[in-house]
Amino acid sequence: MALSFPLRSVAIVGLAAIVIAGCGGGAIQVDGGMIVGATSADEPGVVSFKGIPFAAPPVGDLRWMAPQAVIPWDGVRSGADFGSACLQLPYAEDSFWARLGNIPADEMSEDCLFLNVWTPADPAAEKLPVMVWIHGGALTRGSGSRSWWDGASLARRGVVVVTINYRLAAFGFLAHPALSAESEHGSSGNYGFLDQIAALEWVQRNIVRFGGDPDRVTVFGESSGSTSVSVLMATPLAEGLFHRAIGQSGGAFRPMSRLDKEAEGQPSHEAVGEAFAAELVGEDRATVEAMRGVSAEEILGAYSRLGGRAYGIARGVVDGWVFSDEVHTVFSRGLQHDVPVIVGSNADEGPPLFERWVPEDSATYADYVESTYGELADEFLELYPNGDQETIWNSYMKSRGQARTAWTMNTWARRMEQVSSKAWLYHFTHVPPIPDADRYGAYHAGEIVYVFDNLDSGGFIEVREPDREVAALMSEYWINFARSGDPNGEGLPDWPPFTVDDEVFMEMAATPVLGKHLLADEIAFFERFYARQRAKR
Numbered sequence: 135m136a137l138s139f140p141l142r143s144v145a146i147v148g149l150a151a152i153v154i155a156g157c158g159g160g161a162i163q164v165d166g167g168m169i170v171g172a173t174s175a176d177e178p179g180v181v182s183f184k185g186i187p188f189a190a191p192p193v194g195d196l197r198w199m200a201p202q203a204v205i206p207w208d209g210v211r212s213g214a215d216f217g218s219a220c221l222q223l224p225y226a227e228d229s230f231w232a233r234l235g236n237i238p239a240d241e242m243s244e245d246c247l248f249l250n251v252w253t254p255a256d257p258a259a260e261k262l263p264v265m266v267w268i269h270g271g272a273l274t275r276g277s278g279s280r281s282w283w284d285g286a287s288l289a290r291r292g293v294v295v296v297t298i299n300y301r302l303a304a305f306g307f308l309a310h311p312a313l314s315a316e317s318e319h320g321s322s323g324n325y326g327f328l329d330q331i332a333a334l335e336w337v338q339r340n341i342v343r344f345g346g347d348p349d350r351v352t353v354f355g356e357s358s359g360s361t362s363v364s365v366l367m368a369t370p371l372a373e374g375l376f377h378r379a380i381g382q383s384g385g386a387f388r389p390m391s392r393l394d395k396e397a398e399g400q401p402s403h404e405a406v407g408e409a410f411a412a413e414l415v416g417e418d419r420a421t422v423e424a425m426r427g428v429s430a431e432e433i434l435g436a437y438s439r440l441g442g443r444a445y446g447i448a449r450g451v452v453d454g455w456v457f458s459d460e461v462h463t464v465f466s467r468g469l470q471h472d473v474p475v476i477v478g479s480n481a482d483e484g485p486p487l488f489e490r491w492v493p494e495d496s497a498t499y500a501d502y503v504e505s506t507y508g509e510l511a512d513e514f515l516e517l518y519p520n521g522d523q524e525t526i527w528n529s530y531m532k533s534r535g536q537a538r539t540a541w542t543m544n545t546w547a548r549r550m551e552q553v554s555s556k557a558w559l560y561h562f563t564h565v566p567p568i569p570d571a572d573r574y575g576a577y578h579a580g581e582i583v584y585v586f587d588n589l590d591s592g593g594f595i596e597v598r599e600p601d602r603e604v605a606a607l608m609s610e611y612w613i614n615f616a617r618s619g620d621p622n623g624e625g626l627p628d629w630p631p632f633t634v635d636d637e638v639f640m641e642m643a644a645t646p647v648l649g650k651h652l653l654a655d656e657i658a659f660f661e662r663f664y665a666r667q668r669a670k671r
Contacts, residue, residue, distance in 0.1 A: 164340045166204040172214040173255060177286035183251040183344070184279070185217035188336040189329065191245035192301060197426050198313050198325060201247060201332040217248030219277035220302045221430055223438055230486040230577075234568065234593040235281075244305065244430045249298040249333050250278050252285030253344045258292070261347035263616040266296045266337060266376070268330060270357030270384065270579065273448040274303040281591040282582050288609065293616055294346035296337060300329035300362075303448045304437045305430075309393060310407035312422045319455035321393065323403050327365055327456055334366070334375040352378040352616040356582055360384030360477075361450075364546060367471045368464040369456050378619050380612065381477040382585070383578060385542040386450055386461040389667050393453045403451035410447060413440055462545070462668070468552030474619045475550060476612070477543045478560030478639070482575030483535030492530055499526045510663055517656055532656075535578070540653050541660035547632045556631040558621055559639040561652055564604045567594045581642065584608045600644035608642055 161168040164186060171183040189201035196202055219242045225232040254262070267283050269276040278297035285295025300306060306326030313322035338348045353376040355363045360381040366372040367379055368386070391403045411420035414428060414436040437444050452460055464470055493499035499520050507514045518529035543559065550557035562581040565571050574580075583592040587609040589601055611621035611629065621629055629640045630648070637654075641647040 161210050162343045164343065165336060167207040168210040169213050170210055171251075171253075172212075177252075177284075178290075179255050180252050180286045180289045181255050182286065183213035183253075185213060185215055185248045186211075186251065187217070187247060188249050188298070189247040189332050192247060192305070192325070192329075193244050195426065197244070197305070198308060198310075198322065198422075200325065200328045213251075216250065216277075216279040217299070218243035218246050219279065220244075220246035220299050221305055221434060222271075222275045222302050223434060225275065230489065230574070235591075246277075246299050246301070247329060247332070248278070249296055249336065250285070251341075251344050252289040252295040253346070254289055254292065254294075258345055261342065261350075262292055262294050262345050263350040263352065263613075264294045264296065264337060264341050264346040264348070265352045265354060265612075265616050266298065266334065268298060268300070268353065268355035268359035268362045270355065270359040271302070273307060273326060273358045273361075276302070276359075282579075282588060283586050284588055284591065285586070287587040288613065291609075291613055293613055294341060294344055296333075296341070298330065298333040300326045300333070302326060304410060304433050304444070307448050307451075308407050308410060309403040309447075309451055309453075310411055310420070310422075310425070311394070311404050312420070312425075313407075314393065314404065314453075316422060319453070321453040321455040322407070323393065323451040324453060324456040327362065327369070327450060328371075330362055330366065331369070331371050331375065334372060338375060349377065350616065351376040352380060354380035354382070354612070355384070356382040356579055357384045361386045364461055364465075365450055365457075367473070367475075368461040368469075370458065371456060373471060376471075376473065378473050378615060379471075379475045380615065381475065381543065381546060382581060383479050383483060383539045383543070385477070385546050387465070387542050387545045388462075388664060390457070390460045390462075391446065391449060391451050393451050401446070403446075403449075403453075406446045410436060410440065410444060460668075462549075462664075465546070465549035465552065468549075470549070470553065472553040472555050474555040474557070474615070475546065476558045476560065476615055476621060477546045478562060478642070479539035479543045480535075480562040480576045480578060480580055482531070482580075483539045483578040484531030484533075485574045486578050487538070488531060488534045493526050495523070496520050496526065499530065502530075507663065510659070510666070513659060513662075517659055536653060536656050537660050537663075539578075541657045541664070544637070544652065544657050545661070547637075548634055550632070551634050556620075558615075558629055559632040559637070559652070560642050561639050561649070562642040564600070564643045566592060567596055567598060567601065568592070569595065581608065584642075585612055603644045604642060607646060 161170045171181040187204045190205050221242050278299050288295050307323050309323035361384040363379050363381045364385040394402050394404050415424045493502050503511050518533040547557040547559045563576050566580045584605040585608050587605045589597045614623040615621040627646050630638050637651045639652050
């Protein structure tokens with residue numbers, strides 16, 4: 135049963151009349167049955183196919199199971215409307231994301247494994263490159279239907295765009311000993327990642343019918359969507375399903391949890407799941423049957439009540455099946471899928487993510503630094519000093535953002551030296567024209583609407599000429615990369631690949647600039663910090 139929350143809908147098609155059409159005019163056969171798409175005056179030159187099921191509804195006995203084959207439908211299914219978003223808690227009304235309009239559609243359901251396709255209305259003579267977008271949201275929120283990543287603009291320029299849903303939070307990543315025991319792989323958790331793999335398998339089987347080339351698939355994502363891209367590069371289950379990868383501000387390179395083993399004071403993923411199950415159904419009756427017997431609303435309620443204690447659920451877990459080892463270890467050994475990558479971060483990742491708690495004074499900041507960085511605290515303070523409130527704000531935001539993303543994306547690029555494929559590193563410094571732009575700067579997720587050339591959906595005060603220049607630059611680099619595995623092309627500034635010797639990167643701005651050794655001292659510090667954490671495991 136679909137759940138509805140009092141949230142604002144994201145309008146994609148608008149008020150223009152919709153015309154139902156297939157790719158080139160007729161219905162298309164996909165897994166499960168026939169489907170027709172929609173054309174609209176709001177999206178000229180593009181046919182969209184929304185709400186396509188790529189797996190069976192993960193409900194009832196299929197809750198906390200790997201995705202199963204799609205259930206066939208009768209007749210011709212309309213692709214005019216998005217399917218339900220996966221169940222999630224709403225952002226707080228006063229949060230940065232809610233204020234900017236990055237909120238889910240009204241309709242949410244446990245039955246949510248849908249994807250969406252945008253393709254040029256006029257069939258191409260040759261098969262087109264495919265770009266598969268994985269949304270962010272900390273693995274707890276989001277959907278494939280947000281207006282920020284509407285695929286029409288990119289499709290008009292000769293690519294097939296796919297956006298997907300995947301199970302979130304407790305629905306997508308809960309591990310539990312009883313769930314592991316029933317699995318033929320002895321695994322639980324990672325269901326959201328398995329959904330992503332199932333969607334990529336669907337693309338391989340079906341995308342040619344939309345004019346796409348199954349041998350030129352680029353998987354790309356932002357934040358936890360980017361983390362998912364690094365996961366897909368590391369798991370053997372995704373081998374051969376994509377041929378290029380783009381990671382925007384996220385990667386799974388920090389120490390990971392283990393399925394049934396505590397590591398350096400961090401509980402096992404199954405232990406986190408047991409605590410959740412006790413909250414959900416009671417410790418004495420935490421069986422698979424009991425957990426599957428409760429309503430979806432009860433699961434959301436338990437997740438909400440646990441608050442921060444439930445956060446550890448929504449993360450990948452080394453389970454011996456989806457992950458043979460930590461993602462960092464896989465990349466360090468050169469065992470990741472050997473595909474070219476674009477990876478990068480934004481100059482001001484921190485404020486939208488961490489503004490809800492900032493150390494209130496120098497004593498609180500000192501305690502935070504000591505408890506987090508221990509014997510490296512003095513080195514940390516040389517880079518991110520203590521002081522008055524403005525100094526603390528800047529140090530806290532810069533350090534949190536750089537630990538989370540700049541180090542992560544630099545690590546990803548450096549680890550590509552272990553394989554033959556090239557990496558291109560970027561740093562997004564353009565400040566979008568949102569309210570309080572001075573506070574947020576080049577914020578986390580700020581580059582998305584530029585990549586998709588969807589500036590009108592960004593919540594901007596106004597769209598300026600520099601915004602259009604950055605959108606033209608980034609979207610063209612991304613499209614070129616999807617076509618050939620190299621972002622460079624006619625009329626674009628030359629962007630050399632990253633090497634460990636010069637660590638070249640492209641500053642994404644209205645006037646793009648090449649640089650070398652991005653944040654060298656800061657990244658070196660976090661390399662030492664995370665190396666010490668891994669050594670203790």
